[in-house]
Every structure is written in structure tokens, then in C-alpha cells.
């Protein structure tokens with residue numbers, strides 16, 4: 001772990017079920033490879049994960065079963081370890097490649113910016129040669145303009161200990177926001193291609209589909225139907241991602257899917273018992289239906305207490321030299337990037353989804369009422385009445401009371417989105433834009449734009465508020481000078497740490513650590529600040545309509561819906577700085593430095 005990481009807190013644990021074949025999954029790590037330096041329950045780093053994987057592989061070898069590692073994309077954007085260097089990822093790729101991942105694929109974040117996709121193609125794909133799969137993704141060579149597969153389409157291999165013959169694929173959901181040096185082919189189209197139809201006819205003991213794809217969306221449904229249509233009895237294991245939640249889905253009695261959360265908070269554990277490997281010399285041919293199998297999952301909190309518990313090792317025996325070296329690499333990178341430099345001290349916790357919006361604990365109320373009115377201003381139009389709109393998905397994580405650092409700026413908002421504007425929009429039309437964006441309804445029915453892309457990804461899957469019987473601690477729980485946001489609120493239960501209490505198709509026993517439930521309040525797609533309006537409370541004739549560039553397509557559609565025919569050429573840059581830079585400047589100016 002990193003030297004400044006808070007020590008994990010002991011908690012009641014559930015052990016890991018082992019099977020003939022076992023998997024560890026990471027997804028949506030978003031470059032949190034240093035672990036969480038303000039939350040003890042997620043404080044292990046990528047080096048610790050390397051030690052954990054090496055110890056668990058040894059355990060698997062000792063009893064003659066298999067363990068494979070999977071990563072399903074969105075490794076970049078969301079933490080200073082990737083975002084703070086110029087170019088991005090200077091230290092990051094060498095750290096990630098140290099983990100011995102068996103099957104790996106691309107997320108949408110690897111594709112938003114052309115330079116990131118190029119690094120993926122030129123660095124990550126070769127770093128994981130033979131393991132990186134791109135079933136529906138092509139790269140466009142910038143020199144020749146040639147469109148080539150991002151990586152190999154699928155992989156066939158046999159596991160070391162049980163001789164299980166695996167046919168594996170690596171998909172991305174039907175993403176359309178990629179830069180123009182990649183091509184994402186819709187899943188429905190891909191599965192009709194000859195290579196895929198041939199691959200699902202290969203002899204296999206297990207199909208493994210990894211993807212940056214949610215478990216209950218149309219893409220996995222289509223792939224499942226295609227494989228099951230051809231192989232009525234072969235087990236199928238899916239690994240998904242993208243919506244940042246812990247999830248487990250049962251498609252049928254031999255087809256399951258696992259998704260392992262976000263931000264290095266969770267390692268997913270999947271075990272399948274009852275598979276017979278035919279890839280061993282002594283293997284016999286499968287005749288008739290396979291015997292019953294069991295598919296079990298766990299969500300492992302990423303901390304050393306759990307890693308010691310699951311390996312049966314301790315502080316002096318757990319870490320491998322390799323793992324320790326990678327922790328040092330991360331520490332050196334963080335120092336070189338100056339990630340602990342303090343910008344200001346947050347006076348209170350500000351929550352993305354743990355507190356209701358609007359409210360003084362909501363990060364969006366803070367942005368709307370305090371930050372945007374100061375940030376959405378330019379000298380030459382500072383007296384113009386204006387509406388400034390930001391999508392809530394632009395903010396990615398909570399702010400904890402205490403030190404707000406260089407690192408935190410990227411944790412809160414890693415995007416390079418800028419404010420743009422359309423000048424002098426009739427107010428009667430401009431004021432209808434926010435409700436249209438938030439209601440989703442009519443404007444989006446006629447376009448391919450999806451309203452859920454505006455809000456935090458968790459809201460794709462969490463469709464109603466979850467209100468937990470917990471209160472915020474009056475006294476923050478302080479460790480190593482850092483603060484953990486919550487402590488248990490009442491005395492009537494043992495000291496449970498607030499955290500994930502997952503319910504999925506397997507029931508409510510998936511989490512490896514017993515937690516106290518945390519609330520989740522849904523937020524609107526977008527928020528709006530009203531700035532420089534007439535003092536007498538009257539409506540202005542026209543306003544400058546300001547918005548972050550990510551939502552420009554939605555804004556133009558909404559304006560068209562209310563009868564205004566603005567085009568891309570009517571949009572200009574309002575501020576040169578990114579939203580992240582404007583927020584950082586606001587914090588430097590408004591929050592005191594001495595925490």
C-alpha cells in the first residue's frame with residue numbers, strides 16, 4: 001500500500017468459494033491504482049493486488065485448480081496517476097502492465113480522446129500481447145488511414161491445471177462517443193460475422209466473454225443468445241463493466257455474469273465448480289449433458305485486511321517482492337506528479353449520490369450555487385444574463401472534508417471539457433432546455449442520444465433512491481491525518497464500516513465484508529446556474545446559454561425542439577480553461593490552505 005494510505009479496519013468477513021476454475025476481475029479502475037488514500041476499506045494499491053494475485057495463483061496451483069485474471073476496461077481517466085502528466089499516462093502504463101492479466105479489453109474511456117486510443121493501440125495492446133481482445137473494435141492507422149483490428153478478435157487457450165479449453169471474447173458496448181481514430185462496431189452486427197460464427201463453433205469447455213458492457217443491457221443478451229443457440233449445454237461466463245456497480249446476473253443454469261464495481265474499490269471473485277477440462281491428455285470426450293455445476297461470486301473490498309484474510313497470510317508474509325516494487329513505482333510516480341499538493345481544505349463532505357440534491361451536502365448544489373456563478377464568466381460578456389448548464393456525469397467522486405489536492409481535481413472531474421456558449425438565445429426558449437434534458441422524454445426519442453449518458457454511470461443501474469438507516473458521523477474518523485467519511489451511527493450493531501451491501505441475482509451474500517448500508521440519492525441529468533439576471537426579478541429578453549462541450553449535441557436537439565434552429569457553427573468557446581481547471585482555481589481562491 002502507499003505510505004499515506006490509511007490502515008484497513010477489521011470487519012466480519014465471508015470467505016472465498018473455490019471451484020475448478022476461478023477468476024479475479026477488475027473493471028472501471030479509472031487509474032485509482034494507488035488505492036483510496038482517504039478510505040481505509042479501499043486502501044490497497046495495484047502492487048498489493050499483484051501480491052494477492054500471485055499468492056492466490058500459488059494456492060490454486062497447490063490444489064490443482066485454475067485462476068485467471070480479467071480486466072474489462074476504463075483503466076484510464078479519473079485519477080492523477082494517469083491524468084496529471086503531460087502527455088497523460090507517462091507513469092501509468094508501466095504500472096498497469098506489471099499485473100499478469102489473462103484476458104483484457106477496452107472501455108469507452110480509452111477511446112474518448114484520439115491520443116488515448118493511440119496509446120492503447122501502441123502501448124497497452126503490445127503490453128498484453130495475446131491477452132488483449134477486441135471483438136468489435138478497430139483502430140485507424142494515422143499514417144495509412146487503414147482500419148485494422150485494435151487487437152485479436154478472440155482467444156482460444158487451455159488452462160494450466162485443469163486443462164479447461166476456453167474460447168474468450170472481448171467486447172465494448174455500442175459506444176458512439178469515440179474519437180475518429182477508432183471504429184466501434186455494434187455488437188448485433190459483429191456476432192453475425194463469419195469469424196464469430198466460426199469461433200462459437202470451436203470445441204470449448206467454457207466460453208468466457210469479457211466486455212465493457214453492463215450485464216442487463218441488449219449487448220450481452222445478444223451474445224448470450226448467439227452462443228447458447230449454438231451450444232445448448234456449454235457453460236458461459238460473462239464479465240462486464242461500465243455502470244460502476246457490483247452486479248451478478250444469472251442468464252441460465254450454466255450462464256452467469258459478474259461485474260466488479262469501480263475505482264479499485266472491488267476485486268470480483270468468480271468460481272465455477274463442476275467443469276471437466278478436456279484439454280488434458282487423460283480427458284475423456286463429453287457425452288450427453290454436463291453434470292450440474294455451481295457458479296459462485298464474491299466482491300472483495302480492496303484492502304490488506306481482506307487480502308491477508310483470504311490468503312491466510314499476514315503483514316510480514318503477504319507481500320511479494322514484485323508487488324512491493326510496484327507499490328514503490330506508484331509512490332515514485334505520485335511524488336513526481338506532485339499529487340499530494342494541497343489546493344485548499346474542503347470545509348465539509350460533499351456527496352455525489354450519498355446526500356440528496358439539492359442540499360448543502362450535495363456536490364451539485366455546491367457546483368451550481370458557488371462554483372459555476374464564478375467560473376462561468378468572461379470579461380467581455382460578464383454583464384449579460386446567462387444560464388450555465390453542466391451534466392452531473394461530469395463529476396465522478398465525492399469530496400471529503402479536509403485536504404483537496406492536485407490529485408483530487410482529477411478524481412472529481414478528469415475530463416478536458418470546456419464551457420461553450422450560444423449568445424443571445426431568447427430566454428423563453430433557453431429556460432426550457434434544462435427541463436428537457438432532465439426529463440429525457442420527447443427530445444431524445446427522435447435521436448440516437450441517450451439521456452442516461454448525462455448522469456453518473458451508477459444511475460444506469462440504480463433506478464430508485466436507496467435510503468439507509470445511517471447518519472453521518474458527528475466526529476470524523478481520522479487516521480494518518482486523513483479522514484474516513486463515515487463511522488457506524490448506532491451502538492446496536494457490531495462495528496460495521498459503511499460500504500457496499502450488494503443485492504444481486506445470487507442474493508445478498510456477495511460482499512466479502514459485512515457493511516452498514518450507504519444511501520444513494522439519484523440526481524438529475526444536468527444542473528443549471530442562473531447568473532447576472534436583472535435585480536428587479538424580471539425576465540431578460542435573451543441570455544447567453546453556456547454549457548460544457550460534452551453536452552452540446554443534447555443542447556442543440558433541445559433548442560431545436562423548442563423552435564430554435566441553432567447549428568454547431570453558432571457555438572463558440574466561452575472559457576479556454578477546462579471545467580476541472582476552473583473548479584481547481586475556485587478552490588484555491590475560496591478554501592483555506594491550512595487543513
Ligand SMILES: Nc1ccn([C@@H]2O[C@H](COP(=O)(O)O)[C@@H](O)[C@H]2O)c(=O)n1
Pocket residue numbers: 028074108109112242243244391392393394395415416417452453454455456457550
Ligand atoms: N467528456 C466527458 C466524458 C464523459 N462524461 C460522463 O462520463 C460518463 C461515462 O462514464 P463511464 O465511466 O461510465 O464510462 C458519460 O456517460 C458522461 O456522463 C462527461 O461528463 N464528460
